[in-house]
Amino acid sequence: MNLIPWQRAGLTAWSGLEGLSSLRSEIDRLFEAPLGELARSSHFLSGSAPALDVSEDKDNFVVKVELPGMKKEDINVSLHDGSLSISGERKSEKKWEDAQVYRAERFLGRFQRTVALPAAVAADKIKGQYKDGILTVTLPKAEEAKPKQIDVQVN
Amino acid sequence: MQTTVEKNQTANRPVREEYIAPNVNIFETQEGYVLEAEMPGVTKEGLEITLEGTEITITGRRHPETAVGETLFRERNTADYRRVFELDPAIDTTKVSAKIEQGVLTVTLPKSERVKPRKIKVD
Numbered sequence: 001m002n003l004i005p006w007q008r009a010g011l012t013a014w015s016g017l018e019g020l021s022s023l024r025s026e027i028d029r030l031f032e033a034p035l036g037e038l039a040r041s042s043h044f045l046s047g048s049a050p051a052l053d054v055s056e057d058k059d060n061f062v063v064k065v066e067l068p069g070m071k072k073e074d075i076n077v078s079l080h081d082g083s084l085s086i087s088g089e090r091k092s093e094k095k096w097e098d099a100q101v102y103r104a105e106r107f108l109g110r111f112q113r114t115v116a117l118p119a120a121v122a123a124d125k126i127k128g129q130y131k132d133g134i135l136t137v138t139l140p141k142a143e144e145a146k147p148k149q150i151d152v153q154v155n
Numbered sequence: 156m157q158t159t160v161e162k163n164q165t166a167n168r169p170v171r172e173e174y175i176a177p178n179v180n181i182f183e184t185q186e187g188y189v190l191e192a193e194m195p196g197v198t199k200e201g202l203e204i205t206l207e208g209t210e211i212t213i214t215g216r217r218h219p220e221t222a223v224g225e226t227l228f229r230e231r232n233t234a235d236y237r238r239v240f241e242l243d244p245a246i247d248t249t250k251v252s253a254k255i256e257q258g259v260l261t262v263t264l265p266k267s268e269r270v271k272p273r274k275i276k277v278d
Contacts, residue, residue, distance in 0.1 A: 051232070068194065069193065069259035099182035
């Protein structure tokens with residue numbers, strides 16, 4: 001009996017190291033041109049993804065996001081399948097259309113952050129507050145996710 | 156001996172020297188310049204703006220936040236903000252005004268009357 005596995009001819013065309021090196025140069029080229037340009041702009045990592053903190057106590061998860069200079073109505077907070085999404089858009093201001101721009105470091109446009117919550121939350125009791133450019137979302141834990149103390153009678 | 160004691164006292168005082176530079180937008184119009192700086196977490200009380208010669212320094216100290224339980228994830232920087240800018244000599248430094256709204260500081264720097272463009276009436 002022949003135990004060598006049968007392979008279709010077309011699939012065995014192993015180009016060896018030659019193919020690997022062309023893949024490598026392809027990756028190098030990718031990083032040199034468009035990504036290099038992106039990484040140099042300050043918005044690549046920070047701008048479109050506002051900084052976010054998550055903390056937890058016995059009853060709540062608290063998510064804080066830095067969103068300076070937004071209008072409340074331009075911020076959207078939603079919960080979907082145990083993930084909290086914070087998104088919005090900062091629009092350019094009309095009054096500076098004719099002005100000479102010396103520096104434009106502030107992020108403009110759409111942003112979104114999503115956080116997978118480590119436990120179930122009471123969706124109907126989530127509260128949001130926007131103050132001093134910081135959005136604070138308080139998510140009360142669902143009853144079943146809270147730590148419980150059970151007194152066991154030991155005889 | 157006295158000097159040594161004094162020196163130690165100075166050393167014990169908490170001095171925060173780490174700052175982060177806020178992101179800014181600067182616009183120029185015929186009236187003057189407008190500087191917007193992002194300082195989330197800073198209120199009016201934490202702001203300090205100083206004009207010295209042709210330099211403006213903006214410093215923003217964060218309002219202390221009450222820590223909630225245990226931190227699961229942290230990206231936000233807790234350092235205060237500071238940045239220095241060189242001013243156009245055309246700015247009338249006596250008329251500089253500032254306000255802060257939702258963590259964005261706006262400094263209005265009007266040009267002095269003599270450099271503003273104006274129309275001359277022909278008699």
